[in-house]
Amino acid sequence: MGLIVQKYGGTSVATPERIKHVARRVVNTKVAGNDVVVVVSAPGDTTDHLIELAKQVNERPPAREMDMLLATGEQISIALLAMAIHAIGHSAISLTGAQVRILTDGVHTKARILEVDRERIHRELARGNIVIVAGFQGVTPDNEITTLGRGGSDVTAVALASALDAQACEIYTDVEGVYTADPRIVPEAKKLDFVSFDEILEMASSGAVVLQTRAAEYAKQYNVPLHIRSTFSEAEGTRIGEVTAMEKVRVVTAVAHDRNVAKITITDVPDVPGIAHRLFSAIAAKHINVDMIVQSASREGVTDISFTVAATDGEAAAEVAQEVAREIGASGVMWEGGVAKISIVGAGMVTNPGVAAKMFGALAQEGINIQLISTSEIKVSCIIDEKDVERAVRAVHRAFNLDQIDRV
């Protein structure tokens, strides 16, 4: 008996049959005695279809109008899910981000949530309604429609769970939980019963698509325990929460990979203070997230700076880099697609020497060249050729015996 937030992704509401299936799951949770707030994404490939339409009328559609367009996808889902719940005799009401008043800043297509108004949701729950909220969207204090960027519906769910002090935040997806690697690449990959906030955060930023980075950040920041489950099975899924000391024994938890990577290198950068600040401030001003940053050792007063961004931001980031390179007198900018990132993640890594070396060894044995390396306390990431990524994931998964991981 409590308040449960459930989030269903696009594949879960891709067809009328699936929407009816989700309606039944939601109603089961309600009938068990809970208040239920449901967050849904746009159905199936609706968002891709809308983006395609936009490109046909404008190669570079203005971000504000893009948000106006894309917000319709989730609005379709919430209306259909509310109808499907009514069809099985329960009361539900759909609410857009604007109706809930999920207040965001005004950075269109990548807005950040400032505040969630609880009043309307509480009112509808008090009336006995199941409340269906459009994911991925918000509204500025000026009533402008915004969207939250990739994985925005997960962010909506976590923000609502936090604001409403929910007992659980369940993220329903088309896989059964978090795995030691992508099971489509590594058939012997195992499902994890528990993953820490830090681990899921590193995995999310390393391309494990089960949860998006920003949602993992929010969940950690507001300490919202998550439960990743499959829409299509009753399996227990993966729980995500604060790690306890005992659980830190796992050195390497999973291998993640990400094909959505562009690498940009500025060559012969004068090795004087303030250069990196100038470059990355200029990139941040365009609201582009930088992932890895590597600066090579200085030789003859110059150095190379490489960084990676999402492939979709590659062109814009390279343009900024070009400008800055000219200003600071660097010799040039190289922009490369066709690269990928492979990462190992594990909360126990920090206390275990030799973990990174073992990963590099596994890649070397497969003859895979490493272009960039970056490490954190619980992660080692390497940029490699995109064509090598599947072999690399399998080799590293094998090297750490992840198919024999203890289920915690």
Next chain:
Amino acid sequence: MGLIVQKYGGTSVATPERIKHVARRVVNTKVAGNDVVVVVSAPGDTTDHLIELAKQVNERPPAREMDMLLATGEQISIALLAMAIHAIGHSAISLTGAQVRILTDGVHTKARILEVDRERIHRELARGNIVIVAGFQGVTPDNEITTLGRGGSDVTAVALASALDAQACEIYTDVEGVYTADPRIVPEAKKLDFVSFDEILEMASSGAVVLQTRAAEYAKQYNVPLHIRSTFSEAEGTRIGEVTAMEKVRVVTAVAHDRNVAKITITDVPDVPGIAHRLFSAIAAKHINVDMIVQSASREGVTDISFTVAATDGEAAAEVAQEVAREIGASGVMWEGGVAKISIVGAGMVTNPGVAAKMFGALAQEGINIQLISTSEIKVSCIIDEKDVERAVRAVHRAFNLDQIDRV
């Protein structure tokens, strides 16, 4: 130099190519020195597609959720049109009904506009923006999304033109204007240069689809001159306004027909005062518009009452009629689809005797049986078998020599 409201229907924005075409027309009007407010419908068959989706999850979807769903169609159009205008170097901003604050009552799927807030539109025009407003939708004072029913985008355009005191309200469609009859049925039908408010109102309610009844009502009520034009040609179209004495010479202006008709008859109704009030109040309470009402002469203290409604409202109206029939002790209710309405409309009809008789004669000569007759000052309507409708339209068009009508 002034403010022009333009409304583009669904076929005008059905494809990216057409949206770009509309963008150029809109920009031409702006470049000529006008402020431009554009109202658009949902693209092509989007609304039908959404209704189909709704039926798949719920045979009788709740009206509130239907509005939530259908409002997305126009939101897609406004975003795409704004993008297309940006692509050719002009600034435009799209606004939903909620953003403009087109305030309506709370009768979902058939809401009526209470008030239009001018503030946001004036602010955007002052910034030099072309303002693109979603047709067909509004918002209640409680922020609930509503839709205005069939032809709602026309209503939006007229309401905006009135609120903004526009110099012109141009309704763009896929035909070149108002004709003496449907040119698909009567190839020799002629385009009319001018039609009076009263005439267009009667024509609209008689099934001439170029403008919907409620929009014609609003236009007449608020004296908003309209200009019906084709999106796909530069032809002058048809102007609609207050008729002058001189123009009243046209006895019969056009023949209209409507296949979207259901006829309901209550038999053996006790002939006592208050019965009609009871019946039609009950139907009005369900927000069903009644078109024709015919009560036959009383015989032996009982009478028959027949009325027509839109075919889509037939079932619901028949249900209400059943209840009322039981209460008042009538003998039964007959509900017939498969009927159609044919009407002649003309502002000069009132002063010309024998017009109705001429119409009945034309139908009789074709062997077409008349089931119901209803007349107004400027209209004669007959309910006939739906299978006879095309022959009937051609016969009546010929009888009144409408292919030789003077172009006013």
